[in-house]
Amino acid sequence: MIDALVDAVIDREGGFVHHPADRGGATRWGITEAVARANGYAGEMRHFARPAAAALYRRLYWTVPGFDRVAERSPMLAAELFDTGVNMGPAVAATFLQRALNALNRGGSDYADVLLDGRIGAATLAALDGFLVTRPGGETVLVKAVEALQGERYLTLAERRPANEAFLYGWLANRLD
Structure with missing residues (x-):
């Protein structure tokens, strides 16, 4: 893969x-x-x-940030994290996953919130496992949540630094699938 x-x-x-x-x-x-x-x-x-x-x-961008361990559970999500990590840094991609998992755990009733530390560790993997068990077929929704955070960051980067507008169209066209 x-x-x-x-x-x-x-x-x-x-x-x-x-x-x-x-x-x-x-x-x-x-x-x-x-x-x-x-x-x-x-x-x-x-x-x-x-x-x-x-x-x-x-x-x-794969082994060190732990996206290989995500791939064991969700290849589609791992591919998204890899691409996001290449473009924005692996810690940013991991934090997007952590934010999405926290927002999708129904107030902590499905699994515990995870610390937003930008690292794929045992707690993040446990939350991912919890999500995948409680939301069968939810992998696509989780990928969409990560992509939504990515898109928002692109817009923020262009708003904060007008020179980034030179890249915004390409980022949105080529990085959000």
Whole structure:
């Protein structure tokens, strides 16, 4: 599953980009120069290899944040968290999940609220398990809730920094499925 997700994000992100309005600076395959440098890459971003980008995506945006453990329970949700994490950071994606789980637990009667810490740990996984048991077929609704939070964040980013308006249409068209 993760290989297909990584290939799709790399294909969508494309090769070398250095958009003047992008605070991330130079990117290749969607990996920012800062992330590449923090993980040992010292060359020009124009030459950052696709396999190196794929390895970073698997490690930093799938395994480390625990989205692989979400995939064991809900592959559709894990795919959404991976894509959101690539675009906004894994902690933001995890927090979206935590917020949605808390809002969907019927006042704590289905399962306990979780701390909004941006980490997929035992409590978040237990809440996810509780949600999936009490809401059979609810996986689609949970994904919609995460996407709604993502869309709201895109609008906020564009409102707070007008230069982000250059990206808003693409974010909404390509990141919300």
